[in-house]
Amino acid sequence: MSYINPQFRHPCSNTNEIGCTRKDYEGVISTLCAGCGHDSITAAVVQACFELSIKPHTVAKISGIGCSSKTPAYFLSQSHGFNSVHGRMPSIATGANLANRDMIYLGISGDGDTASIGIGQFVHIARRNLNMLYMVENNGCYGLTKGQDSATADVGSAAKGGIPNEFAPVDLVSMALDLGASFVARGFSGDKEQLVPLIKAGLSHKGFAFLDIISPCVTFNNTPGSTKSYAHMREHMEMTGKVDFVPEEAEIKVDYKPGEMTDITLHDGAHIRLNKLGDDYDPQNRRGALAAEEKAKEKGEILTGLLFVDPESHDLHDVLGTTTKHPLRNLDEKTLCPGAKALEAINETSR
Amino acid sequence: MKPTDIKDPEYFHKVVDCQYACPAHTPVPEYIRLIAAGKYTEAFMVNWESNVFPGILGRTCDRPCEPACRRGRLKDTEDEEPVAICRLKRVCADHKGDVKSLMPPIPQKKNGKRVAFIGAGPASLTVMRDLMPLGYDCILYDDQKKGGGMMRSQIPSFRLPDEVLAEEVNYVLDMGVETHFETRVDSMKEILDQNYDAIFVGTGAPRGGDLPKLPGRQEGDANIHIGIDWLASVAFEHTKKIGKKVLVLGGGNTAMDCCRTSRRLGGDDVRIVVRSPAKTMKASPWEIEDAKGEDIPMFENHVPKEFKIENGKLTGMIFELVEAVYDDNGKRTLVPTGEPDVLMECDDVLIAIGQDNAFPWIERDLGLEFGKWDLPVLDKETFQSTLPHVFFGGDSAFGPENIITAVAHGHQAAISIDRFCSGENVTDRLPPTVNLMSQKMGVHEWAYDNDISNDDRFIVPHADKKKALKDIKLEVELGFNEQQALDEAMRCLNCDAQTVFTEDKCIECDACVDICPTNCITFTTTGEEDDLRTRLTAPAENKEQDLYISGGLPNKTNRVMVKDEDVCLHCGLCAERCPTAAWDMQKFLYNVTKTYNEKGPQLTPETLKERRKDEAA
Numbered sequence: 004m005s006y007i008n009p010q011f012r013h014p015c016s017n018t019n020e021i022g023c024t025r026k027d028y029e030g031v032i033s034t035l036c037a038g039c040g041h042d043s044i045t046a047a048v049v050q051a052c053f054e055l056s057i058k059p060h061t062v063a064k065i066s067g068i069g070c071s072s073k074t075p076a077y078f079l080s081q082s083h084g085f086n087s088v089h090g091r092m093p094s095i096a097t098g099a100n101l102a103n104r105d106m107i108y109l110g111i112s113g114d115g116d117t118a119s120i121g122i123g124q125f126v127h128i129a130r131r132n133l134n135m136l137y138m139v140e141n142n143g144c145y146g147l148t149k150g151q152d153s154a155t156a157d158v159g160s161a162a163k164g165g166i167p168n169e170f171a172p173v174d175l176v177s178m179a180l181d182l183g184a185s186f187v188a189r190g191f192s193g194d195k196e197q198l199v200p201l202i203k204a205g206l207s208h209k210g211f212a213f214l215d216i217i218s219p220c221v222t223f224n225n226t227p228g229s230t231k232s233y234a235h236m237r238e239h240m241e242m243t244g245k246v247d248f249v250p251e252e253a254e255i256k257v258d259y260k261p262g263e264m265t266d267i268t269l270h271d272g273a274h275i276r277l278n279k280l281g282d283d284y285d286p287q288n289r290r291g292a293l294a295a296e297e298k299a300k301e302k303g304e305i306l307t308g309l310l311f312v313d314p315e316s317h318d319l320h321d322v323l324g325t326t327t328k329h330p331l332r333n334l335d336e337k338t339l340c341p342g343a344k345a346l347e348a349i350n351e352t353s354r
Numbered sequence: 355m356k357p358t359d360i361k362d363p364e365y366f367h368k369v370v371d372c373q374y375a376c377p378a379h380t381p382v383p384e385y386i387r388l389i390a391a392g393k394y395t396e397a398f399m400v401n402w403e404s405n406v407f408p409g410i411l412g413r414t415c416d417r418p419c420e421p422a423c424r425r426g427r428l429k430d431t432e433d434e435e436p437v438a439i440c441r442l443k444r445v446c447a448d449h450k451g452d453v454k455s456l457m458p459p460i461p462q463k464k465n466g467k468r469v470a471f472i473g474a475g476p477a478s479l480t481v482m483r484d485l486m487p488l489g490y491d492c493i494l495y496d497d498q499k500k501g502g503g504m505m506r507s508q509i510p511s512f513r514l515p516d517e518v519l520a521e522e523v524n525y526v527l528d529m530g531v532e533t534h535f536e537t538r539v540d541s542m543k544e545i546l547d548q549n550y551d552a553i554f555v556g557t558g559a560p561r562g563g564d565l566p567k568l569p570g571r572q573e574g575d576a577n578i579h580i581g582i583d584w585l586a587s588v589a590f591e592h593t594k595k596i597g598k599k600v601l602v603l604g605g606g607n608t609a610m611d612c613c614r615t616s617r618r619l620g621g622d623d624v625r626i627v628v629r630s631p632a633k634t635m636k637a638s639p640w641e642i643e644d645a646k647g648e649d650i651p652m653f654e655n656h657v658p659k660e661f662k663i664e665n666g667k668l669t670g671m672i673f674e675l676v677e678a679v680y681d682d683n684g685k686r687t688l689v690p691t692g693e694p695d696v697l698m699e700c701d702d703v704l705i706a707i708g709q710d711n712a713f714p715w716i717e718r719d720l721g722l723e724f725g726k727w728d729l730p731v732l733d734k735e736t737f738q739s740t741l742p743h744v745f746f747g748g749d750s751a752f753g754p755e756n757i758i759t760a761v762a763h764g765h766q767a768a769i770s771i772d773r774f775c776s777g778e779n780v781t782d783r784l785p786p787t788v789n790l791m792s793q794k795m796g797v798h799e800w801a802y803d804n805d806i807s808n809d810d811r812f813i814v815p816h817a818d819k820k821k822a823l824k825d826i827k828l829e830v831e832l833g834f835n836e837q838q839a840l841d842e843a844m845r846c847l848n849c850d851a852q853t854v855f856t857e858d859k860c861i862e863c864d865a866c867v868d869i870c871p872t873n874c875i876t877f878t879t880t881g882e883e884d885d886l887r888t889r890l891t892a893p894a895e896n897k898e899q900d901l902y903i904s905g906g907l908p909n910k911t912n913r914v915m916v917k918d919e920d921v922c923l924h925c926g927l928c929a930e931r932c933p934t935a936a937w938d939m940q941k942f943l944y945n946v947t948k949t950y951n952e953k954g955p956q957l958t959p960e961t962l963k964e965r966r967k968d969e970a971a
Contacts, residue, residue: 006798007804007805007925008871008927009806009871009923009925009927010808011428011429011434011808011871011872011921011923012429012871012872012873013429013872013873013874013892013893013921014427014428014429014433014921015892015893015895016429016892032869033869033931036933037865037930037931037932037933038861038863038865038931038932038933038934039863039865040863042865042868042869042931043863043864043865043868045868046864046867046868192864193862193863193864195864219863221861221863221933222933225861233861233862233863233909234861234909237862237909237910237911238910
C-alpha cells in the first residue's frame with residue numbers, strides 16, 4: 004500500500020503574502036475513492052486559502068458525517084477542526100462562533116448531512132445568518148452506505164442501482180435563498196476556475212455564505228442516467244456570470260464596459276466581480292435569484308455561479324448585540340470575576 | 355501541438371534523463387532498483403551488457419548521467435543533488451557474486467572471419483566483447499604490457515586499482531582473444547597486407563599538448579613532462595619520484611590526476627596553474643574537490659610566459675596575470691592586467707593542456723582518407739572509414755572524449771563490422787529494443803517502490819588522507835557499503851516508470867491534477883507549444899523537457915491533457931487516483947541493439963535467470 008504523499012514540490016512553487024506555500028495548506032492524503040469530486044473541492048479550498056493568504060491557525064473547519072465530512076482531514080492540517088455528530092455541524096459552528104468571532108468558520112457538509120438528517124439545523128443556521136462559509140459537497144447519493152439516492156437526487160435520476168428516483172428533490176439553494184441566507188452560490192467540483200473565486204468570496208463574506216457544490220460520486224452516481232455525473236454537469240451547466248474575486252489591495256486592471264460587469268464591494272473592501280455572460284442577472288436581487296433558479300430547473304439546466312449576495316447583511320452577533328467584540332477566551336480575570344459589588348448589582352435587578 | 359507519439363522509442367527514453375544522457379544508454383533506474391533489492395550480480399550484468407566496464411566506470415566515469423538526473427531539478431527544503439549514480443554502479447561491481455557463468459558462451463566453432471584490433475582500450479575491448487560470442491576470431495595488437503589502453507596508462511591506481519581494471523579487461527580477453535602485447539603497429543599497410551576481414555582502430559588520442567615555443571622549454575626538458583606520458587610512465591613504474599615543488603599546468607581531469615599523483619611521489623608543494631578563470635576549468639567538479647582535499651591550491655588567470663632556467667636546470671616558471679574579458683558575442687579574450695609577472699619556484703613542471711589524435715603509423719596512400727584536424731573521414735553512425743573494411747572508434751574516431759563514449763562507439767562499430775563481414779548493408783541497422791510493462795499490482799501497489807527517500811545525497815567514504823598520500827596504490831574512495839548503497843538507491847525516482855495516458859478512458863474528474871505533488875498535469879485547450887507552456891498549472895520553463903500531450907478527450911470539453919515531464923516524481927499518484935485507469939505506470943526498458951540481439955535473445959536479468967535454471971537442470 005502506498006498512501007504516500009511525497010515531500011517534493013515544484014521548484015517554482017511560490018509563496019503567498021504571509022510566506023506560506025501551497026503545501027502549507029494541504030492535509031493528509033485522501034482516502035476517498037479515486038476520482039471523487041470531493042477531492043477536487045479539497046484542492047479548491049487549498050487553492051483559495053493559499054491565494055487569500057489566510058493564516059491556517061485562524062480557520063476552524065467543522066463537519067458532520069459522511070464522505071464530504073471526512074474531507075477536512077485532507078486540507079488545512081494546521082487549522083482547528085471538529086468532526087461532529089451527523090447533521091449537527093451547524094450547532095457546533097454556532098457555539099464556536101459565539102465563543103470566538105475572530106475565527107474563520109468553514110463548515111463542510113454533504114447532501115445527506117444537510118438535506119436529510121441535518122435539515123432542521125440547516126434551516127436555522129441559514130435564517131440566523133451565522134458568519135461562516137457553509138459548503139455542501141452534493142453528489143445526490145449516500146456514498147458511504149453504497150450509493151442509495153439522497154434527498155437531493157433529481158426525479159428520474161438513476162444511480163448505479165439503475166432504478167430512477169421518484170421523490171422530489173430538496174433544492175438547498177432555493178431553501179437558503181428563501182430562508183434569508185446572505186450569500187448563496189452554486190459550483191461544480193469539475194470547474195475550479197469558477198469554484199475557487201466562489202470559495203474566496205464566501206470566506207470573505209460577513210454573514211452566512213452558502214455554497215452548494217455538485218460533486219460527482221464516481222463510484223455510485225456517475226452513471227449515464229444520473230443528473231449529478233461529470234458528463235451531465237458539463238452538458239447542463241448554466242452560469243449566472245463569470246466570477247472574479249478581487250482582494251481589497253489589488254489594483255483593478257481589467258477595464259469592463261458598463262453593463263458587462265457587476266461589481267460588489269464586501270464589508271472588508273474586497274470585491275466580487277460578476278462578468279455577465281448572457282441575460283442581465285442581478286446578484287443582489289433575492290427574488291430574481293429564486294426565479295432564475297426555478298427557470299433553470301424548468302429547462303433542465305443547473306444554474307451555477309454567484310446567485311445572491313447581500314454585502315450589508317447583519318450577522319448573528321450584530322442581531323443579538325453581543326457585548327464584547329473579543330473572543331471569550333481573551334476575557335481577563337477582572338472581566339470574568341467583576342467582584343461582589345457587580346454581583347450585588349445584578350441581584351438587585353431581580354428583586 | 356500534435357498529440358505525443360509515445361510509440362516513438364525516443365519519447366519515453368528522453369524522460370529517463372540519466373539513461374538518455376549516457377552515451378551507451380545504460381538502463382540506470384533498472385540497475386539501481388536491482389541494487390536496492392540486493393541483487394548485485396544482476397545489477398552488474400545489466401551494466402556489463404550495456405557498458406562493459408561497471409567496476410571501472412563506477413570509479414572513473416565522467417558521469418554525464420548525474421547532471422541530467424531529475425532529482426537534481428527538485429526542491430525540498432533546499433535544492434536537491436542528483437542520485438550518486440556512478441558510485442552505485444561501483445557497488446554492484448564490489449558486491450557481485452559469480453558473473454562469468456552469466457556471460458555469453460563463446461562458440462567452439464568459429465565463423466571463419468578474422469578481425470584485427472589496434473589498441474587495447476575500451477573501444478576495442480567493447481567491439482571484441484560484442485563479436486567474440488558470434489564466433490569471430492579477434493586479433494589484438496597493443497604496445498603496452500597489458501590491456502586497458504588509457505584506462506591503464508592515464509588513470510592513477512589510487513583511483514582505479516589494477517585488480518579492478520584487470521578483472522574487467524580479462525572478461526573480454528578471456529573469451530579467447532589472440533593478444534599481441536608490447537607489439538607496436540608502425541604501419542597500417544602491414545596490417546592490411548595480412549588480409550583481415552575487418553580492422554578496428556582504437557588507438558585513442560595519444561599525443562599530449564606541449565608548450566614547445568615557450569622560452570626555456572628545451573633547456574629545462576629534463577624536468578618538464580607531458581602529463582599523459584608522465585602518468586603512463588608512473589603507471590608502468592618507470593617513474594617513481596618527482597621533485598618537492600611541482601607545477602601542473604592545465605585544468606582538466608588529466609591535470610587533477612597529475613597533481614594528485616605528484617603528491618604521492620614526493621611533491622610537497624604541488625600547485626595547479628591555469629590560464630583562465632577557475633570556474634571555466636574542464637575537470638569534473640568532484641575531481642577538483644578531491645584535488646583540493648589533498649591540499650593542492652589552484653591559481654587562476656596565470657598565463658605561462660617562460661620557464662626559468664638557472665645553470666641549465668629548471669628552477670621556476672614565470673606567469674603573466676590576465677583577466678577574462680567577454681565581448682558582446684560571448685567570445686572570451688584573456689587581457690593582461692598589467693600587474694607584475696609572477697615567479698613560482700619549482701623542481702618539476704607537468705604540462706596537462708589537452709591531447710590530440712596522431713596517426714603517424716597510417717600511410718596516407720592506402721585509400722584511407724583524413725580530414726579536418728588530421729582525423730580519419732568516418733561515417734558518424736557506422737564508424738566506417740573510406741577503406742570499407744577499416745573501422746575506428748573511441749578517442750581515435752572523433753577526438754578525445756571519455757571511456758563511456760568509447761564504449762558506445764564500440765557497440766556501434768561491432769554491429770558495422772558484423773554486418774560488413776556478413777555481406778549485409780552496413781547502414782541498415784535495427785532500432786533499439788523497447789519494452790513497456792504495466793507496474794500495477796493492486797489499488798495502491800506498484801511493482802516498483804514509489805516511497806522514495808527524502809535523504810540528501812550520501813557521500814562516499816574516503817581512506818585516511820595521511821595513509822593515502824603515502825601509498826600510490828591505496829584506493830582513495832572506499833565505495834558505499836551495502837546499507838549506504840541501499841539508502842542512496844532509494845533516492846532514485848524511478849523515472850523509467852512512465853506515466854502512460856489513455857485518453858479514451860479519461861472522464862476529466864481532475865483527480866490527477868489535484869493530487870500531483872509537483873503540479874505537472876493540466877487539462878486545457880490545445881495550442882502551440884510556446885503558448886501552452888504559459889497556461890499550465892505550474893510554470894513549464896525548462897524547454898529541454900517535453901510536454902506530453904494527449905489527443906482530444908471523449909467528453910466534449912474541447913480540452914486535452916498536457917503533462918510537463920520536467921519535474922514529474924514518477925510517484926504514481928496520478929494513476930492511483932485515476933478512477934478509470936486512464937493513467938497507468940509502465941516500466942519502460944530501452945536497450946541499444948547490440949550485435950548479439952540481431953541474432954539471439956537479449957541479455958536481461960530474466961533471460962539470465964532462465965539460463966541458470968536450465969543449467970541447474
